[in-house]
Amino acid sequence: MHEAVTESYQIVSREAAKQGSLIAALNQIQAEFNYLPSEALVLASEWLDVPLSQAFSVATFYNAFTLQPKGKHCLSVCMGTACHVRGSPRLMDSLATSLGIGAGETTGDKLFTLETVNCLGACALGPIVVTDGDYSGQMTLAKVDRLLKRLLKMEAREPHG
Ligand code: FES
Known part of the structure; x- marks a missing residue:
């Protein structure tokens, strides 16, 4: 493993x-790494003197934690029934094409992760797209396009095709 990375795992x-x-x-x-690197999990369990199995159980039990690296920006499209019938699959396709990745994947530059989620409990506002924890309701292809362009501009990146 890269020395600087190991050091940052140790410090954190x-x-x-x-x-x-x-x-x-x-x-x-x-919060620091955007996911729980297994190396950092091992170090934390050592520093806290808790069994590694316990650390992994907690890490996998809570949805807030992920063991997979995620992008800086996380875009989640609700695929619950109400959002689905209002066009969320089209929104997902549009995002997937623009970013060049599929659901559950992260762009190579680690800027974006695209996910699907089940009903978020706000069906009346569907279709819903969650961007870095912020809910946007009544999304359309045009709105999704604007949303992505804003993020890409922020990151000085051009969309794929
Ligand atoms: S189906 Fe999307 S919020 Fe309920």
Whole structure:
């Protein structure tokens, strides 16, 4: 593993463990790296003196944690029934084409992760797209296009085809 990466895992894991709570430590690691790298999880369990199996159980139990690297921006399209009938598959296709990735994937530059989610409980506002935790309702292809262009502009990146 790259030395600087190992060092950052060590620093973050040590700082996170100072709080003494496994969940708080995992939260801090997730906030720092956008996911829970297994190396950081090992280090945190050592610093907190909790079994690694327990750290992995907690990491996989809570939806807020992910063991897979995610992009800087996470776009989630609701595929619940109400959003589906209002056109969310078309929104998903549009995002997938623009970003060049499919659902559950992350762009090579680690800027974007595209996901589908089940009903978010706000069906009246569907179709819904969640961008970095912010809900946008009554989405259309034009709105999704604008949303993505704004993010791409922010990141100084051009859309694929
Ligand atoms: S189906 Fe999308 S919020 Fe319910």
